[in-house]
Amino acid sequence: MKQNLQLYNTISRKKEVFEPLHAPHVGMYVCGPTVYSDVHLGNCRTFISFDLIFRYLKYSGYKVRYVRNITDAGHLEGDRDEGDDKFAKRAKLEQLEPMEIVQKYTLGFREVMGMFNTLPPSIEPTATGHIIEQIEMIKTIIANGYAYEVDGTIYFDVEKYSKQYNYTILTNRNLEDMLANTRELGGQDDKHGRLDFALWIKAKPETLMQWVSPWGMGFPGWHIECSAMSAKYLGQEFDIHGGGMDLAATHHTNEIAQSEACSHHQPAKYWMHTNMLTVNGTRMSKSAGNGFLPGELFTGNHPLLRKGYSPMTVKFFMLQAHYRSTLDFSNDALDASEKGFRRLMNALSLLPKLVASEQGEVEIDPIRVNCENAMNDDFNSPVVIAELFEAARIINTVYDGATKINSTELDKLKNLMNDFVVDVFGLKDEDTSNAELNDVLDMVIALRKEAKENKDYATSDLIRVGLQNIGIQLKDSKEGTTWSKS
């Protein structure tokens, strides 16, 4: 187990040494998607980042329980704690049951995450599956005096809570100003203070998703599900809580408040937030209408895209930036990542063909140390990629016979590439070659070889250019001709 991992904690606003509460076990909770519509690329970035963290923690020897929820109830359109929730609205639009909406977009989400080759979480709980736990938690919060009922709706009393606890611990905002501002703006609400938020919301007769509670028919507020489910599966105190940066100010702030009001201590030791994906400098979001859907991305069928990009290209593109930096989505950047990724994959495919020498002139250990140091420094994947390109250069020069490697170092090289490219990054080659195509191309290459031997370069070039035009690139070498999709 590595004891020198450092990660950035939003609460302290600095990097801290990672010390799990119960090593070697690590509990990590990440706020998952609200499944009322297709995920867009910005959503994916967060989950790809936490997949990287999950994978590296496992690489480091930790036994990780990774919980990522599916929000399938209680997420309202605005923060007014009134009106229908997003599922009901979408259900009306698509003329489906709310749970059909949930099912449809849950499956879609998992399919996309599968294409990005992310690992499934250890537990993927849903809000609707944990209504009882949420009700129990709300009852405790009321009993502890931090919530009040108004006509079947339960509100969290932020002002009272803030007298004993630090409500703005995550964002460092000035609570006095916030309270002052919101008092002026309020008025027609049932809440005592506009900072107060709903734990449980009274259902109208026509509300599609509603449950029995001590306060009548209703449904849970958005924030309570994460507090209830993280406590259930990871305990009242666990190691890492993560999510997108946009969740810190409201959702995570309220989660901490709920948990403290219930159990009197903070739920998570480390809070990690991933930065936003931007398009032309502004945040990709559903409401702004600048989000790419997976299908649009892969086919290139979108006004802002010149062409399509494969899931692995996009994932590689994301890993080339640090998770706490904004990342701007552009065609030029994607093109560069596509070529870089191909280069890395080509090197990887040469690895089994390398031949060891008696004497070697390269050492692999320093590269692994650099990779681990980079990951231990708050999961700095861009630096790891730079190291992997150094390894790729070694692979290429060994393959060309320009560098010699002994068998010990060759094994280390293979292990290094497997550990970081496959296990930690979850990257894989996407060449969708099949046996039939292989056979056909072998035959074509044999014909071209014959033409070349007869110095019939007109024919050999005809074959090469013809294949190139349909996206297959031939590469001649001393050992023969190979091909790849270009």
Place this chain on the structure above:
RNA sequence: GGUCGAGUGGCCGAGAGGCUUAGGCUCAGCUCUGCAAAAGCUGCUACAGCGGUUCGAAUCCGCUCUCGACCUCCA
């Protein structure tokens, strides 16, 4: 207005007081090659601006300019 963060070479993107010319892409040249492609080598040496601290600053401090996120639903 408040809170936080960012401005790095043609592009993307790490670094955070001296010893990275990070890395990828692009471009130019060379090697290899029947021609290509791939690969390798070489070159393009940047840190928004102005001051300050320091023997030394992209990296610390101050000011200025520009941009973004959050403070309203959003990963």
